Amino acid sequence: MERIPTREEVYEALCMRHTSEVQQKLSAGHVAIAGLGGLGSTVAVALSRAGIGHLHLIDFDRVDLSNLNRQQYRIKDLGRYKTEALQEIIMEINPYLEIKTDTVKITAENAKQLFTGESIICEAFDQAVEKAMLTDVFFEELSREKILVAASGMAGAATSNLIRTRKINSRFYLCGDETAGLESGHSLMAPRVGVCAAHEANMILRLLIGETEA
């Protein structure tokens, strides 16, 4: 194996790709990812490749074989906590990012305390009830400076073009087709979940560089 590049070399390579003006903003970014399944693990990998400096990964669950159809984990991760496995994947992409993990179930009670350090929160849960719960806590209890990027509707294999990013208000962006859910009997597959995750990741990146339109 080649030697591991230094922090400066990695940063310089990112600046070459993204320009140093953009990279400075991305490296200063603090983003929390709530749920590390098909959405969250994919958002985390995209943001890591873009060199977002500080990621907070939160999930209580362990990697299961049934996750591998769409989540970023590998056979060797089976049985491990998603937080630990994803942190390892990210460290292999960019070992100089600051990764914080919390292996807990996010609830209405602990959410406020969990998200104190980040300006952007990515909702990446599986269940509709959990998505609504986090949205409610976000607007009830979290600082008005924070922004929520959420997702709803990405199941099945309908056209990718139905998936969009919608700005609901200045603190709330929603990605997805808003209709194709597990409830409708569709299954979740890597490409369409990935499209939706990429919408979330791109909106987060846009916010970090000062773009606020969807």
Added chain:
Amino acid sequence: MTIEVNGRSEQFSEEISLSGFVKAKGYDLTKIAVELNGAIIPKSQYACCVLKEQDTLEIVTFVGGG
């Protein structure tokens, strides 16, 4: 009283709270977020939030998958 709900006009003959509205329309409270005139209203405020003429409501119904 006329209010706009997800882009469509709806008429109400008497005063109604946000809580009364979502119940009357059969929404599952555990899966929605409600925006009233541009601001998301936390669920704890649904009961005391009374809808007014020309209010604009948007109900976001989350679906599962992630």
